[in-house]
Amino acid sequence: MTGMFLGWGETLPPAGTFIIWTMVIAAILTLALLTCNRHQIVIIAATMATAIGVPFLIDFGGAAVRGNPLVWQGRHGMALAVGIPIIAAFAIDYPALARRLNRVACTLGCLLALATALAFWSSLRRYTVGASGPLSFWVHPEWTPPVSPLLLAIVFPLLLGAVGAQQWRGILHSETQPHAETQPPPSPSA
Numbered sequence: 001m002t003g004m005f006l007g008w009g010e011t012l013p014p015a016g017t018f019i020i021w022t023m024v025i026a027a028i029l030t031l032a033l034l035t036c037n038r039h040q041i042v043i044i045a046a047t048m049a050t051a052i053g054v055p056f057l058i059d060f061g062g063a064a065v066r067g068n069p070l071v072w073q074g075r076h077g078m079a080l081a082v083g084i085p086i087i088a089a090f091a092i093d094y095p096a097l098a099r100r101l102n103r104v105a106c107t108l109g110c111l112l113a114l115a116t117a118l119a120f121w122s123s124l125r126r127y128t129v130g131a132s133g134p135l136s137f138w139v140h141p142e143w144t145p146p147v148s149p150l151l152l153a154i155v156f157p158l159l160l161g162a163v164g165a166q167q168w169r170g171i172l173h174s175e176t177q178p179h180a181e182t183q184p185p186p187s188p189s190a
Helices: 015-035 038-065 074-081 083-091 095-130 150-178
Strands: none
Touching: 015 038, 015 083, 015 095, 038 074, 038 083, 074 083, 095 150
16 A cells, blocks of 8 residues: 555555555554553554454455455555554654654654655656666656656655755754743743
């Protein structure tokens, strides 16, 4: 379900895409399970059970009874599965922990941007010269999108980098500013 810009499952993005996404999601879940309360753990576990159980029930419950082949695909469960890291990320968002984890979160975001850029580049290469075509797919493409493939291959990672740099700048700025809980209360006016 990650990094699939390709439209179907026969051509996969680079393995690094899956490795990076798996590491980031595992880190988010680990931090959530180590820092959240029991109620949040129950919500995360229920979301995981739903994301795993619903496809199982649909495939082996109703569809198998009617004689249909297995019908569930990963894209059908995306709305359920994406809830797991989102809910886990909300569970670890405590002010004190957030200050300590700002740089970790930014690093994870940079890794996700890299994985996204690799998947996009792989998809663009597949469409322009085929999955086994040359790495310099913009030189003699068999198909071209409305915008130059070279321009897309350059601009997309640059845009991701610009967003990441803005986030990093915001994190550095927040670390240099005193936080509300450490500031003295305002003095009463006379």
